[in-house]
Amino acid sequence: MEIIHTIAALKTLLAPLKATSKIALVPTMGALHKGHLSLIKLAQQETDIVICSIFVNPTQFTDPKDLEKYPRPLAHDIQLLEEVGCFAVFMPTVKEMYPSFPVPEDWHIDLGEAEFVLEGEFRKGHYQGVTQIVKKLFDAVGPDTAFFGQKDFQQVLMIKNMVSHFSLPIEIVSCPIVREDDGLAMSSRNIHLSAQDRKNALVLSRSLQYVKDHYGKESLGSLIDHARRQINGIPGVELDYFTIADPNTLQPIKDQDHPHPVALVAAKVGETRLIDNMLM
Ligand code: PAF
Secondary structure, three states, X not given: OEEEOOHHHHHHHHHHHOOOOOXXXXXXXXXXXXXXXXXXXXXXXXXXXXXXXXXXXXXXOOOHHXXXXXXXXXXHHHHHHHHHOOOEEEOOOHHHHOOOXXXXXXXXXXXXXXXXXOHHHHOOOHXXXXXXXXXXXXXXXXXXXXXXXXXXXXXXHHHHHHHHHOOOOOEEEEEOOOEOOOXXXXXXXXXXXXXXXXXXXXXXXXXXXXXXXXXXXXXXXXXXXXXXXXXXXXOOEEEEEXXXXXXXXXXXXXXXXXXXXXXXXXXXXXXXXXXXXXXX
């Protein structure tokens, strides 16, 4: 596997391949788990060359402590990528991606009203940071397709909106959530959970599953009440939101005839903030 640190080296590597190969990008912040590997495997099935990027992007963190404690097991990540047969990993420095860092670059684009709800309300400016780095990665790689996990449902929507803002010829693929056997959605943040937190965190997928199983059988109000009570009933879990929303606006749906609604949840479990979602 090629290990690349600069945009120039990446462009040199990919330039001769572009005319004949379909190129995929799987952007990550590292601390890779089976969820990331499933994105790479899907990308390998659908394209010719898969580039994985590992970059802990400072502009999308609203809490400096969160940035500092973000896991960075690079050697293990590289080993996993080798094992899965990834073509190349792009691991730039902060200076490579943001030459004037820590001076902020001028970046603000219209991502639509959905930027400001749910995660956008709890992590102000987060999606500006996410779309800023994803656009830079797209410019560096020039992929035909990019693969993201559905676990970050709102992130995928924001990236699609960014792609349409710039009319980029890049297909965005949202890949199914990968769960542990007991239902916990895989996340790089799970390693911060204590054994007790890990047990408590199961209430998130359980509440989503309850709502999915009873969707259309109980009123919307009673489904949401049930889920919120279930989560609030677990000591050590602090609910930020539980909603059943339209997948494009992320506004709460008003009736159960709504096409393709999604239930989304976020909560602090111990000291770790987790998100999850399920299509109804
Ligand atoms: O989902 C992530 O890991 C990050 O938000 C992303 C898309 C790699 C951008 O930094």
